Amino acid sequence: MTESPGRVEAFSDGVFAIAITLLILEIRVPHGDGGLWAGLLALWPSYIAFLMSFVVILIMWVNHHELLRMVRRVNYPFLFANGFLLLTVTFIPFPTAVLAANLATPDAKAAVAFYCGSFVANALVWNLLFATIVRGDLLRADVNAATVANVRRTYYIGVSVYILATALAFVRPALGLALNASLCVVWIRLGYRSESSVSSPRSES
Amino acid sequence: MTESPGRVEAFSDGVFAIAITLLILEIRVPHGDGGLWAGLLALWPSYIAFLMSFVVILIMWVNHHELLRMVRRVNYPFLFANGFLLLTVTFIPFPTAVLAANLATPDAKAAVAFYCGSFVANALVWNLLFATIVRGDLLRADVNAATVANVRRTYYIGVSVYILATALAFVRPALGLALNASLCVVWIRLGYRSESSVSSPRSES
Amino acid sequence: MTESPGRVEAFSDGVFAIAITLLILEIRVPHGDGGLWAGLLALWPSYIAFLMSFVVILIMWVNHHELLRMVRRVNYPFLFANGFLLLTVTFIPFPTAVLAANLATPDAKAAVAFYCGSFVANALVWNLLFATIVRGDLLRADVNAATVANVRRTYYIGVSVYILATALAFVRPALGLALNASLCVVWIRLGYRSESSVSSPRSES
Amino acid sequence: MTESPGRVEAFSDGVFAIAITLLILEIRVPHGDGGLWAGLLALWPSYIAFLMSFVVILIMWVNHHELLRMVRRVNYPFLFANGFLLLTVTFIPFPTAVLAANLATPDAKAAVAFYCGSFVANALVWNLLFATIVRGDLLRADVNAATVANVRRTYYIGVSVYILATALAFVRPALGLALNASLCVVWIRLGYRSESSVSSPRSES
Numbered sequence: 001m002t003e004s005p006g007r008v009e010a011f012s013d014g015v016f017a018i019a020i021t022l023l024i025l026e027i028r029v030p031h032g033d034g035g036l037w038a039g040l041l042a043l044w045p046s047y048i049a050f051l052m053s054f055v056v057i058l059i060m061w062v063n064h065h066e067l068l069r070m071v072r073r074v075n076y077p078f079l080f081a082n083g084f085l086l087l088t089v090t091f092i093p094f095p096t097a098v099l100a101a102n103l104a105t106p107d108a109k110a111a112v113a114f115y116c117g118s119f120v121a122n123a124l125v126w127n128l129l130f131a132t133i134v135r136g137d138l139l140r141a142d143v144n145a146a147t148v149a150n151v152r153r154t155y156y157i158g159v160s161v162y163i164l165a166t167a168l169a170f171v172r173p174a175l176g177l178a179l180n181a182s183l184c185v186v187w188i189r190l191g192y193r194s195e196s197s198v199s200s201p202r203s204e205s
Numbered sequence: 206m207t208e209s210p211g212r213v214e215a216f217s218d219g220v221f222a223i224a225i226t227l228l229i230l231e232i233r234v235p236h237g238d239g240g241l242w243a244g245l246l247a248l249w250p251s252y253i254a255f256l257m258s259f260v261v262i263l264i265m266w267v268n269h270h271e272l273l274r275m276v277r278r279v280n281y282p283f284l285f286a287n288g289f290l291l292l293t294v295t296f297i298p299f300p301t302a303v304l305a306a307n308l309a310t311p312d313a314k315a316a317v318a319f320y321c322g323s324f325v326a327n328a329l330v331w332n333l334l335f336a337t338i339v340r341g342d343l344l345r346a347d348v349n350a351a352t353v354a355n356v357r358r359t360y361y362i363g364v365s366v367y368i369l370a371t372a373l374a375f376v377r378p379a380l381g382l383a384l385n386a387s388l389c390v391v392w393i394r395l396g397y398r399s400e401s402s403v404s405s406p407r408s409e410s
Numbered sequence: 411m412t413e414s415p416g417r418v419e420a421f422s423d424g425v426f427a428i429a430i431t432l433l434i435l436e437i438r439v440p441h442g443d444g445g446l447w448a449g450l451l452a453l454w455p456s457y458i459a460f461l462m463s464f465v466v467i468l469i470m471w472v473n474h475h476e477l478l479r480m481v482r483r484v485n486y487p488f489l490f491a492n493g494f495l496l497l498t499v500t501f502i503p504f505p506t507a508v509l510a511a512n513l514a515t516p517d518a519k520a521a522v523a524f525y526c527g528s529f530v531a532n533a534l535v536w537n538l539l540f541a542t543i544v545r546g547d548l549l550r551a552d553v554n555a556a557t558v559a560n561v562r563r564t565y566y567i568g569v570s571v572y573i574l575a576t577a578l579a580f581v582r583p584a585l586g587l588a589l590n591a592s593l594c595v596v597w598i599r600l601g602y603r604s605e606s607s608v609s610s611p612r613s614e615s
Numbered sequence: 616m617t618e619s620p621g622r623v624e625a626f627s628d629g630v631f632a633i634a635i636t637l638l639i640l641e642i643r644v645p646h647g648d649g650g651l652w653a654g655l656l657a658l659w660p661s662y663i664a665f666l667m668s669f670v671v672i673l674i675m676w677v678n679h680h681e682l683l684r685m686v687r688r689v690n691y692p693f694l695f696a697n698g699f700l701l702l703t704v705t706f707i708p709f710p711t712a713v714l715a716a717n718l719a720t721p722d723a724k725a726a727v728a729f730y731c732g733s734f735v736a737n738a739l740v741w742n743l744l745f746a747t748i749v750r751g752d753l754l755r756a757d758v759n760a761a762t763v764a765n766v767r768r769t770y771y772i773g774v775s776v777y778i779l780a781t782a783l784a785f786v787r788p789a790l791g792l793a794l795n796a797s798l799c800v801v802w803i804r805l806g807y808r809s810e811s812s813v814s815s816p817r818s819e820s
Contacts, residue, residue, distance in 0.1 A: 007628070007680060013212070014632030017219030021227065021295045022636065029299075029306045036307055036315035054295070058288040065212060080803065083673040090636045090669070094644075101644045102651055110651035188285065218417070222424030226432065226500045234504075234511045241512055241520035259500070263493040270417060393490065423622070427629030431637065431705045439709075439716045446717055446725035464705070468698040475622060598695065 005074045008082060009065075015086045016061040019093060023050050023057075026097040045103035049115075052181055053096040056119070059187050060089060063126075070147070071133060072140040081125070081132040088122040103173075112169035112176045119180065120166055123158040130155055158183065210279045213287060214270075220291045221266040224298060228258050231302040250308035254320075257386055258301040261324070264392050265294060268331075275352070276338055277345040286330070286337040293327040308378075317374035317381045324385065325371055328363040335360055363388065415484045418492060419475075425496045426471040429503060433460050433467075436507040455513035459525075462591055463506040466529070469597050470499060473536075480557070481543060482550040491535070491542040498532040513583075522579035522586050529590065530576055533568040540565055568593065620689045623697060624680075630701045631676040634708060638665050638672075641712040660718035664730075667796055668711040671734070674802050675704060678741075685762070686748060687755040696740070696747040703737040718788075727784035727791050734795065735781055738773040745770055773798065 027046040030039025064085075071078075095118040102111035130151060133139060139148070161183050169176030232251040235244025269290075276283075300323040307316035335356060338344060344353070366388050374381030437456040440449025474495075481488075505528040512521035540561060543549060549558070571593050579586030642661040645654025679700075686693075710733040717726035745766060748754060754763070776798050784791030 007624075009212075010215070010625070011628050011632055011676065013216050014219060014629060015636055017216055018223055018633055018636040019639075020291070021220055021223040022640070024224075024295050024298050025227070025230070025640070027299050029302045031306075036303070036312040036319070040303070040315075040319060050296075051292075054292050055288075058285075058291075061216065062284055062288075076803075079677055080673075083670075083677075086635070086673075087666075087669050090639050091665075093639050094642050097644045098651070098655070101646075107651040110655075114651070114655060188281075214417075215420070218421050219424060222421055223428055225496070226425055226428040229429075229500050229503050230432070230435070232504050234507045236511075241508070241517040241524070245508070245520075245524060255501075256497075259497050260493075263490075263496075266421065267489055267493075393486075419622075420625070423626050424629060427626055428633055430701070431630055431633040434634075434705050434708050435637070435640070437709050439712045441716075446713070446722040446729070450713070450725075450729060460706075461702075464702050465698075468695075468701075471626065472694055472698075598691075 005068050005071050008074055008079065009068050012064060012068075012082065012086060013061070015090060016057060016064070019090050020054060020057045020061070022093050023053050023096060026050065026093060026100055046100040048103065048177075049096045049100035052177075052184075053092050055181075055184050057089065057092060059184055060122075063187065067130070067133075067151070070140055070143045070151075071138050073138055075136050075138065077132050077136055078129075078138060081129045085122075085125045085129050088118070088125050091118060092122075094118075108173045109170055112173035113166050116162055116166040116169050116176055116180050120159065120162040123155065123162050127152075127155045127159065154187075157186075161186075210273050210276050213279055213284065214273050217269060217273075217287065217291060218266070220295060221262060221269070224295050225259060225262045225266075227298050228255050228262075228301060231255065231298060231305055251305040253308065253382075254301045254305035257382075257389075258297050260386075260389050262294065262297060264389055265327075268392065272335070272338075272356070275345055275348045275356075276343050278343055280341050280343065282337050282341055283334075283343060286334040290327075290330045290334050293323070293330050296323060297327075299323075313378045314375055317378035318371050321367055321371040321374050321381055321385050325364065325367040328360065328367050332357075332360045332364065359392075362391075366391075415478050415481050418484055418489065419478050422474060422478075422492065422496060423471070425500060426467060426474070429500050430464060430467045430471070432503050433463050433506060436460065436503060436510055456510040458513065458587075459506045459510035462587075462594075463502050465591075465594050467499065467502060469594055470532075473597065477540070477543075477561070480550055480553045480561075481548050483548055485546050485548065487542050487546055488539075488548060491539045495532075495535045495539050498528070498535050501528060502532075504528075518583045519580055522583035523576050526572055526576040526579050526586055526590050530569065530572040533565065533572050537562075537565045537569065564597075567596075571596075620683050620686050623689055623694065624683050627679060627683075627697065627701060628676070630705060631672060631679070634705050635669060635672045635676075637708050638668050638711060641665065641708060641715055661715040663718065663792075664711045664715035667792075667799075668707050670796075670799050672704065672707060674799055675737075678802065682745070682748075682766070685755055685758045685766075686753050688753055690751050690753065692747050692751055693744075693753060696744045700737075700740045700744050703733070703740050706733060707737075709733075723788045724785055727788035728781050731777055731781040731784050731791055731795050735774065735777040738770065738777050742767075742770045742774065769802075772801075776801075 027043060027050060030036065030043060032039040032042065074082075095115040099111050099115040102108055105111075134148060161179065165176045165179040165183075167176075168179055232248060232255060235241065235248060237244040237247065279287075300320045304316050304320040307313055310316075339353060366384065370381045370384040370388075372381075373384060437453060437460060440446065440453060442449040442452065484492075505525040509521050509525040512518055515521075544558060571589065575586045575589040575593075577586075578589055642658060642665060645651065645658060647654040647657065689697075710730045714726050714730040717723055720726075749763060776794065780791045780794040780798075782791075783794055
């Protein structure tokens with residue numbers, strides 16, 4: 001099992017691609033009385049939920065890709081930590097559907113809290129996966145301590161902000177959801193910045 | 206992130222393959238009174254919607270393939286523009302289901318307009334993606350200005366015709382849908398013509 | 411577009427894999443009165459439909475693999491003929507669900523005829539695909555005339571037997587279904603025989 | 616057909632990835648009266664079923680990977696034995712949904728027995744696949760008799776324990792389910808141990 005991460009990457013890509021495409025099944029054809037346009041407009045919570053989860057999974061896929069570029073080989077604990085991460089990814093369509101069904105109802109607080117809470121779990125597993133990589137000595141030799149510290153800090157921030165968003169959801173669900181979404185912007189920004197540093201290891205190959 | 210487009214291509218292929226296969230879930234087993242044949246015949250709007258969306262996604266996959274053959278490397282903006290394109294692709298099963306459910310009802314105008322409108326959004330993102338590629342200097346060196354101008358013009362035509370089809374749908378839904386479908390023929394034709402020019406760059410490898 | 415069939419193969423594999431996995435969604439959890447075992451037993455038409463379609467798609471995947479091994483390059487007509495084949499493959503979950511829902515009802519004849527009829531369409535597209543390959547001069551140089559004639563004959567037989575099964579379904583649905591299933595055995599047998607001849611071209615690579 | 620297992624591996628990976636991601640479709644958005652939290656909590660049988668099946672499919676994917684690393688070439692019987700294995704894998708979402716729907720009802724015994732029974736079938740096919748590999752002389756030259764005996768014993772244990780779990784389910788469903796889950800731990804452990812022995816063949820490449 002001391003092999004290159006190629007096949008894990010392919011399997012993970014498959015799971016990411018399927019999870020992101022299944023999201024659309026959550027949006028059901030409207031069957032109301034007030035005409036089709038009214039029915040389509042009334043689905044706005046579904047569109048928001050779909051859009052948010054799509055962007056989050058897309059960013060995760062990019063980040064997973066970036067992370068695995070730092071990995072030179074995989075071992076058994078890595079396979080299961082990665083599998084645990086995929087579990088939290090395949091779970092996303094469910095809180096997404098819960099959010100869509102309840103965002104315009106009195107249960108909005110619970111729905112947003114559940115949605116954000118799912119990402120707390122997901123963010124914790126990203127930390128677990130990175131810890132597994134570092135402890136198992138799976139990093140490429142050219143990944144320096146500064147990069148490791150940077151990734152770790154980013155993942156800690158992720159957990160913290162998602163916890164904050166979950167807590168906020170109980171008081172002001174709209175704000176909780178906005179905070180959750182704002183993390184996407186942070187991550188995309190981090191990606192841009194790291195483009196010139198983190199990704200350099202393989203750039204010469 | 207200055208890497209070859211291999212993994213983005215594989216991920217995109219996965220999303221295209223899943224979206225095209227999920228379309229069938231829109232066709233539900235008939236449970237009517239007049240016998241199975243009558244029930245199967247009454248599903249004609251579903252067959253039309255399935256067929257149209259299948260062909261469109263297939264053509265998009267071919268075009269995506271052609272486009273990425275002109276790309277020598279990918280960057281962060283490309284990843285997100287491409288992700289945005291995939292969003293509009295995974296969305297297609299929803300307007301397809303809306304079309305199927307309403308084509309034989311008084312809501313046909315709204316359904317066709319919504320269906321065609323989805324492709325306006327999709328066509329706009331193709332333009333965005335190509336602009337991202339050109340501006341980011343991601344094109345292969347052997348892709349000349351004529352080819353770039355040709356792709357750009359084709360994408361502009363796509364947006365225009367889809368807008369026209371959407372507008373037409375409000376008046377004559379059948380014509381709007383026919384115009385939408387006719388674009389497929391145009392694109393397949395363009396593909397044939399470009400076979401001898403656009404695709405030459407990699408033919409020697 | 412004068413390229414190797416690698417990416418078409420990967421995309422087709424994706425569609426085959428998804429179509430074969432979606433079949434299970436047709437079997438719904440029973441919610442009857444007579445206890446769970448009775449409910450599970452009453453689903454026998456679903457199990458038969460699932461099993462038959464699974465085996466057929468699996469065999470098609472193997473045959474598609476065998477066919478593409480004879481192909482040295484792909485062109486535009488091939489891409490669309492292959493896409494048309496994939497259309498008939500992604501369609502299979504629908505007649506499968508129709509068969510499962512009606513096999514134990516008075517509509518069994520119509521359901522079996524519709525199911526077998528879907529494979530007539532599919533078999534016709536296999537012929538179209540092979541004709542596209544031969545006419546487009548896409549075959550490898552080491553594929554001789556005997557092999558071409560053999561593949562063509564097999565595909566003709568496929569169409570004929572499926573037409574027969576469809577006709578038979580109107581009279582004796584059980585026999586029609588059995589004839590349909592028997593083709594699988596024929597195809598597996600053909601595969602075994604061809605193992606020593608057709609597949610030799612690439613065996614040295 | 617005397618080729619390397621690359622494409623079978625890719626197809627199998629696709630099926631594993633889709634089956635594992637489809638599991639989430641079994642968890643439906645709650646529509647109760649007692650508020651969303653109560654509804655989400657009442658779904659505990661769904662969470663257990665989802666978690667168990669996810670882990671089992673993940674482990675199967677890892678084991679399939681390990682198994683194919685011992686294989687130097689594939690033949691026709693292998694393709695169909697492997698296809699039969701994939702059939703039992705794509706089937707898993709159904710007993711999972713049955714388990715989720717009945718775990719908290721008087722039908723729990725039947726549901727757990729059906730769930731565990733599905734894994735008896737699956738475990739039998741793993742034995743069939745390995746027998747096909749050994750009999751077809753498909754193993755790599757450096758896989759020694761001790762490894763073969765070890766794999767065979769592990770697979771026998773799998774069948775035995777699943778049969779035991781199924782029998783136990785009729786008396787004490789909770790215990791049957793626990794025994795079923797405990798096999799996962801055994802398999803992960805076996806994986807760890809084999810990490811230093813079984814996987815060595817390819818480690819130098």
